[in-house]
Amino acid sequence: MVKNVDYSGGQAATVSSVIVSNLSNGLRKGNWDRVEIHFNDIPEEIIDSLIDEGIVLNVAGGLLIEHPLILPYVKEVVGETDSVMGLPVAVTRKLIEEVL
Template sequence: MTSKPSDPLADVGLPAPVLLGSASFTRKLILKEMGVKYHKLVRPIDEKGLGDRSKDAPTDLVLALGKAKMDHLVNEIKAGNCKDDMPKANDAGTQEWVVLTGDQVVTCNGQILEKPESIGEARDFVSRYAKDAPATVGSCVLTHLPSGVQVSGVDTATIHFKPTVPADLIDKLIELDEPIMSCAGGLMIEHPLTREHVEKIDGTEDSVMGLSKDLVLRLLGELAEKVKAESK
């Protein structure tokens, strides 16, 4: 008899579903794999207007962007602007929520790469990877409502490509209608066409895909402890 997978939220005494402030298909996939129930609730911000890509450390940038997304989403919830998109109540039957936001960039040879703005830029990004190993830098921010308790963290991973990355990899993925333009650095590591050219990863594949499972679990535990301390 197969045992029922663990529920990370129930394990630490937090309510489900998580309010997911991200449209990323890979973050949704990762949460599903973890057994974390979620409800998508996205309120976009102008990411390009925040931070200095030429000066900011990648870890500082993704944390700042993740927290800016969180601040905006929480303000929208508190202002009542998300009523029509909110679940009626969580699994506990209350209006208590955990909100999750995050951000990711790819770094390569000292340069920060975000989502490509054109197919040409995506091709340029990927053409660098056989020569200089790219690294993903991703943040996760969790906020408990209504207490406002917040925790955050960053996880990184480095991808070592074989020197045989084909020049037309991006074109092949686009032909298959894959969402390359939604991937930081045009890096779609989970696709078989990309994976066959990867030699090794220093870190975890879920971190490369945009959300570290280990980081999420650690932050859920930290959040639960802080919420309990706050309520005493």
């Protein structure tokens, strides 16, 4: 049995990981970052428009929270959006500082 799962009225979570290596001193550090995204109900016509446009078909999980059509339906982001988009900047900056 396949259950229909979507983001509308629900939530999603992303996990990103980063490893930073200092080639001069050999130090290597890694860490991960988890972000939760909570959504309001998303109208079917918005979902259809996103699918017709096609961009969401080329991103992991079809999750593109910064898209102008979806942004009004993002209720809450627990964490940093840069992590959702691919690179947790704060985690990366901390790891760089640690290996220097």
